[in-house]
Every structure is written in C-alpha cells, then in structure tokens.
Amino acid sequence: MNVRFQNAIPIIETLERAGYEAVFVGGAVRDRLLARDIGDIDIATNAKPDVVQQLFAKTIPIGIEHGTVLVLYNDEAFEVTTYRIDGEYDDFRHPNQVVFVSDLEKDLARRDFTINAIAMTKTGDIIDPFHGQEDLHRKVIKTVHNPSDRFQEDPLRMMRALRFLSQLGFELDSNTEQAIIRNGSLLTEIAVERIAVELEKLVLGKFVTKAFETITISKIYKYLPIFQEHEKLVREAKTYMKSPFLSMAEWITLLHQLDSSITIEHWCKSWKLSNVLRNKSKLLDSVYKCYKLNGLRKGCLYLLKEAYISEFVHLVNTMEQKKTLYDNEVFHAYQSLPITNRSELQLNGNDLLEMVPNLQEGPWIAQLLKAVEEEVVNGTLANKKEDIKEWVWEWIRENN
Ligand code: ATP
Numbered sequence: 001m002n003v004r005f006q007n008a009i010p011i012i013e014t015l016e017r018a019g020y021e022a023v024f025v026g027g028a029v030r031d032r033l034l035a036r037d038i039g040d041i042d043i044a045t046n047a048k049p050d051v052v053q054q055l056f057a058k059t060i061p062i063g064i065e066h067g068t069v070l071v072l073y074n075d076e077a078f079e080v081t082t083y084r085i086d087g088e089y090d091d092f093r094h095p096n097q098v099v100f101v102s103d104l105e106k107d108l109a110r111r112d113f114t115i116n117a118i119a120m121t122k123t124g125d126i127i128d129p130f131h132g133q134e135d136l137h138r139k140v141i142k143t144v145h146n147p148s149d150r151f152q153e154d155p156l157r158m159m160r161a162l163r164f165l166s167q168l169g170f171e172l173d174s175n176t177e178q179a180i181i182r183n184g185s186l187l188t189e190i191a192v193e194r195i196a197v198e199l200e201k202l203v204l205g206k207f208v209t210k211a212f213e214t215i216t217i218s219k220i221y222k223y224l225p226i227f228q229e230h231e232k233l234v235r236e237a238k239t240y241m242k243s244p245f246l247s248m249a250e251w252i253t254l255l256h257q258l259d260s261s262i263t264i265e266h267w268c269k270s271w272k273l274s275n276v277l278r279n280k281s282k283l284l285d286s287v288y289k290c291y292k293l294n295g296l297r298k299g300c301l302y303l304l305k306e307a308y309i310s311e312f313v314h315l316v317n318t319m320e321q322k323k324t325l326y327d328n329e330v331f332h333a334y335q336s337l338p339i340t341n342r343s344e345l346q347l348n349g350n351d352l353l354e355m356v357p358n359l360q361e362g363p364w365i366a367q368l369l370k371a372v373e374e375e376v377v378n379g380t381l382a383n384k385k386e387d388i389k390e391w392v393w394e395w396i397r398e399n400n
C-alpha cells in the first residue's frame, strides 16, 4: 500500500485497540483506485470526537460540530471524522444537526458522489455499497441517491461535480447533469466563499476546458457572480480555457484582460477572494500590460517576481493562443536583471540626503530613486555607489 496510507495505519490501529472501527474514506481512496496522486488522508470511525481527542496526544478540533478532529501524528495531519448522517438542511449551508451513527454504510450514504463514497480498510479491502468503483471505471460522476434531492440538501455539490469533472475528465451521469440544469439557481443561496473553493480547484484542473464547456451548456454561469451579468464574456472566455491554469490569480488576470471593464478589484470583491490573490493578480496584470506594450523588456520583467514566472508565461501563451514564451527563456532573462528589488540598489534615500544636506526631504527623493532604479534595471547605469552618485549630481543639475 502507498506510503501515505501506511503512515496512517497506526491511527486506525489505535482506534481499533480501543474497541472501535476505522477506515480510509473520500478523495484518497478514490485517487488511489485511479492511481492518481493522493491529497489529504481522511479516516472515518465510529468513535465519537471526544474519544478521538482522548486517544491521541496531539489533536485539533477543526470541525468538532461535524465530528471532525485533526490528528497530528509523526509530523503529518489526518482528518478523523465520526460516522454521521446530516440532519435537515434549512439554510442551504449547513445541516441543522449532525447525527453520529455507528454504521459505516449510513456515513457513506450521506457523501456526495458514488466515487467519493468508497471506504478502504487498513488491509486494502474495499467497501463500496454504492458501486463507486463501477463509476470510476465508467468515468462517471453520479450522486449517491437522487441527484435533485442531494443538490437541494446542499447546492455546493453541483459545483463540486463540475470541479471533479475538471480534475478527473469524467462525464456527468445524465440524471446528475439534468438535476444540475434544474437546480442551478440554488447556487445563489450558498456562501460565495464555498463556491470559490471549488472554483479554484476547477480552474486548476487538467480538464478545465470540459468543465467550462459544461458551465456554459448547463447555464450554471447564470448563478455565478459576475459571469451572470456577462454572458458575452463567458462565451469568449470559453475559447481561452484550453489548458489548466497555474493559479486563480492568473485566471482572474486573464478574465480582466478579456473584459477590462471588470476590474480585478471587482472580481476579488464579488468572489470574496483574498488580498494576497488580489495583489498577485494586479501584479501579473501590470507585467502583462507592460509586456504587451514593450515586449520582454527588462523594465517589465523587473515588475515580476521570480515565483510568478510560470504563471506569467502561461498567461501570455493563453492570451495569444499560441506558445510565444517559454519558462526557461523568461527565467533566464529574469536572472540576468541587474537588480530584482529596489533594496538591492547601492544607494538609498539616506545616501541622497547626505549628498545634498541642504535640501528638504520630500517627494523628490522617491522620484530620484525611481529614476536611478530605472537606469540600473535597464543596464544604462552600473549598480555601484560612485557611479550612481555621479549620475545623481548630473540629474540634480538638470532638474534645477
Ligand atoms: P480532494 O482530493 O480535493 O480533497 P475530496 O473528495 O477528498 O477531494 P473533500 O472536500 O476533501 O473532497 O471532502 C472529503 C469527502 O467528504 C468527499 O470525498 C466526500 O465523500 C465528502 N464530502 C465533502 N463535501 C461534501 C458535500 N458537500 N456533500 C457530501 N459529501 C461531501
């Protein structure tokens, strides 16, 4: 068995020694059966959350009301969730109450899709009451039980179906697809943050083309912030969703480029995305704009961060719909920049004030430093204190 599962076996055995049962569930089992890389390891057990907390030295009650305890063991984290069924959902967000049960099959029945409702014992035996393996084999995403009922209980599942489509390249089972078309409007009832989590996974999925196609055909975009008011953008964007995006920031930047009347600020606010993502999108956008005007000039590359090179390259190639840039080409050009940050300049604001002590502090310092920075970045001025000082005297003479 995969080493990731091996590492979790002591957790299952601890629960078993205390008289409980425990199995692997969810995405890890699905991905193992598909021979894909395994994400988080989830364990389900009939032990109640307080028992789980008592049995392990290091735990974090990350979702105790839903029965989930994070167990930290040998520098790894495992989600251990008590078998449960969900009570009534009356606000479309969270079940009114969660009822813990002793029967694994009941726990599997509350899960979203058959391919996610497969359990595996520590010895690798599969427990699959809803024939998830068959659907894995047929490459079908199908709800456990009636799809309309399941989407009405929790509309997020429709978005999850689309993200699994994007990650796995499967087809939607036809009843599941029909139920998505019929119940799509319920997506407006749930918190946009929850939709955004699934959207991000969708955007990064290998089969994003297929997923976006389904979003268009099923008209799900009508219930998604911004897209709902910009049908033309949806149609146009579809032609650009040709290969997986490297980040949500890259995707947002692309959408802003396709319709500049929708600002990055507006995208991030409407989708309640983080400030980190907003800033990264803005940065990618300014590099892209500079590149469009000037080509791969030093001044444009200087706006970029090394960590974002691949995203920038993918953005350019996606926008131009052909491979115009290569990662290693841009990486090489970036590496040959004289400086990559203002703090690397061999002359700072204090040096300037020392040079011209009778002048007042003020915006001129920033202006001058910016001018020095530009010269150094472009390679027209060496990043050496003496050279810069000489250049500064010249600048002062010319600007006074
Ligand atoms: P990933 O590899 O992205 O983690 P995953 O299938 O493990 O995929 P999670 O969001 O981690 O997805 O959820 C773990 C499991 O919990 C799912 O496989 C599914 O069985 C169940 N689940 C998660 N969200 C829902 C939901 N909204 N409704 C029903 N079951 C759900």
Ligand code: MG
Binding pocket: 026, 027, 028, 039, 040, 042
């Ligand atoms: Mg998971």
